[in-house]
Amino acid sequence: MAEKYQTREERRKKLANQQKGKKKKGKVSIKRVFLFLVALGIIGLLAGAATFAFMVKDAPKLDEKLLKDPISSELYDVNGEVFTEIGSVKRDYVNYEDIPKQVEEAILATEDVRFYKHNGIDLIRLGGAVVANFTRGFGSEGASTLTQQVVKNSFLSPEKTLSRKAQEAWLAFQLERKYTKQQIFEMYVNKVTMDTGGHGIATAAKVFYGKELDELNLAETALLAGLPQSPYNYNPFRNPDKAEKRRNIVLSLMHQHGFISKDEMEEAKAVDVTSTLVPEEERQKNGDIPYDAFVGHVIKEIEKKYPDLDPFSDGLKIYTTIEPDAQQYVEDILNGNEIIAYPDDKFKAGITLLDTTTGQIRALGGGRNQTVDFGFNYATDAKRQPGSTIKPIIDYGPAIEYLKWGTYYTLEDKPYTYSTGDKINNWDNKHKGIMTIREALADSRNIPALQTLQAVGLDKAKEFAISLGIPLKEIHESYSIGGFGGADKGVSSLEMAGAYSAFGNNGFYTDPYSVIKIVLRDGTELDMKPESKVVMQDSTAFMVTDMLKDVVTSGTGTRANVSGLPLAGKTGTTNYSADDKERYDIPKGAVPDAWFVGYTTNYTAAVWTGYDDKNKNFLVGDDQKIAQKLFKNIMEHVSKDKETADFKVPNTVEKVNIEKGTMPAKLASEFTPKDLVRTEYAVKGHAPTEVSEKYKKLEAPVGLKANYDALSNEIVLTWDYTAENAEGIQFEVYAARDNAAEELLTVVPEKTIRMKAEKGGNYTFKVIAVREELKSDPATTTIQVPDPFFMDDGQEDGDGDGIPDIPGFDGEDGEEGSEGGDQSGGDGTGDGNNAGWPGWNNGNNNGNGNGGNRP
Known part of the structure; x- marks a missing residue:
């Protein structure tokens, strides 16, 4: 229910009093918040001070010897034995009054331009360094003062922690209280590391330029002033390009802070970094550091x-x-x-x-x-450029990894071009035809290498190479044979x-x-x-x-x-x-x-x-x-x-027997010649499955015949061989007489042989075509060699001597007969001029020899 008022004036006063009360409450709330924040700030300061005190309680004490002398480091070999120390030698000390003004200005512009205005910690420089690193690139200006750098290099570890930074600030403040600015600057100039130049700028001046400090020109001074930020990388002997960039940053800073004019800056930047260095042949190797190539790395x-x-x-x-x-x-x-x-x-x-x-x-x-x-x-x-040493990395490794090629994979070494149409040649300007990638790699053939990269694809090949630590920025087909270019110098x-x-x-x-x-x-x-x-x-x-x-x-x-x-x-x-x-x-x-x-x-x-x-x-x-x-x-x-x-052969690999010259590669068959079988490796599950049919089972000889030549008492074997591929074929000839065991007579490439016959009998012959370990089915034939005394009576006996006629011997003219036996037999009726069968007919000149009985 709304409140009732007697008059409008009464209502107005009531409302005014309510607003006044609200304003009073608001003022009280703001005041309380302010007091709370003040209290919180005091607590934060106290906590920060306590934290800072805790961090610096273990800070080392200032040691004058450590402020002036660097501490050498020991290097141990793989067996845990010390083999050298570095850092304790090669330093020419220079007093503050002997430091040229130009050298001091270069160092101040680069490291701490407000050095003479702060008490060891420069909050303005800290903020400016952050801005400079964003606007002019990283490394344009450091955040630490010269005092902090002297402290850090003398007493503290290099780890970047709040505790170490707190100790650095605390010690820098103490150092500023104990020593003059000139003394601190002198410590820095003599203590700073200059890589090959040893310790101190005076030493570096002699090493790099063969000069005293007061003999340096502006360009040389700027280079030495920039060295301490990264002594190894900015060493002009080793990296003249990096040294020049760093020198030019120092010159820009000197101009920015009013130490040199723009013309002086530009003139010094135009000086070639290497032009005033000590010539290589005049540099003296100090010999203090053994194995310096390794130690430098x-x-x-x-x-x-x-x-x-x-x-x-x-x-x-x-x-x-x-x-x-x-x-x-x-x-x-x-x-x-x-x-x-x-x-x-x-x-x-x-x-x-x-x-x-x-x-x-x-x-x-x-x-x-x-x-x-x-x-x-x-x-x-x-x-x-790596030449053909890159082929396992860019060509064949990726092909096996991504395409599952085996060592048997075949390519054709033939006239070929890049995708651009440009010709590619082998080192001997020859082509060797179909070959495996094993053969192509062993003989360093370029054309199969390019074919392999094209099959893999440029992106995959680049990915594989980068994973092996080869820092490719790009890739082209010429990389397949080590022809790097563009952004990749080698x-x-x-x-x-x-x-x-x-x-x-x-x-x-x-x-x-x-x-x-x-x-x-x-x-x-x-x-x-x-x-x-x-x-x-x-x-x-x-x-x-x-x-x-x-x-x-x-x-x-x-x-x-x-x-x-x-x-x-x-x-x-x-x-x-x-x-x-x-x-x-x-x-x-x-x-x-x-x-x-x-x-x-x-x-x-x-x-x-x-x-x-x-x-x-x-x-x-x-x-x-x-x-x-x-x-x-x-x-x-x-x-x-x-x-x-x-x-060791991993269990992810299997052996396969490949027939040489097949493309795509095929498994050797049981009939593949031994000298054409290659034992290769395949990724398990990716071996070829097709068997070559080029060399089938050898065909058998055909038309095998055996004829008896009575005149020479020889059996003549002849046959033919009609197979398409007769290269390298030889023939094994076997014989058996009556029921005797079969014997190998000879192995010949010809298709005919002659052999002496024995005294009658049944002969069986077998001829087999062979090529190395391969053999055909046999061709066989038989022949009966005549035996006069074991013939049937019904056989022809033209001369009536009771012995079957022997062609060319009975019933024809012949020469004097040979010796006969001692027992009677039939007489021949021929002219007597044919020779008698040896041991059987006692012939004479008129053919009336008395037949002898069988022995």
């Missing part, structure tokens, strides 16, 4: 996974995969001429040796006669070794690696082992391996074979284009690159050989075989006194 591997770690100053324990004996042998064979006769000192080689099953790098041959530590590594950094021996090791490891691929684990100064262990992954069926791995075994036993790679060692591998050479041959006057038969990649169940090795400038120097004659010789000697050395098992 270790540093690169650590930097890639843990970029905040500095092996030169963090005091790490680095457990590597190196096998010292193998590494030493690789270096000895590359740097001497005792084992391999190299054509000249410009000849280059890169070698990678892996453990087949684990992917661990056992040795790296970074080059021949290297002049500086951590120079260009031809095993890991050189990218060259591959390294490290990548090829990694790919081939998967074939030797039952289809498991592991990224090749050189570091097993890292132990930090506080005992924290960082696992560096990559995970293995299945990239192909074990049937694919085995069948590719079995085909590659033929390469070294009977194919193009026989010079790489090691007697008694189960070994698989592939040769590879690249070619010059027709234009290059003409332009650079390349001699006939010369090639720019020669490879050999192979493996046992224990080791995998990839060897590249060639020259830096392939258009001025080229491989000719036996120089093209040096890669095989290097492989053979290295594999023989590392396998000595070590058991090497053969590759």
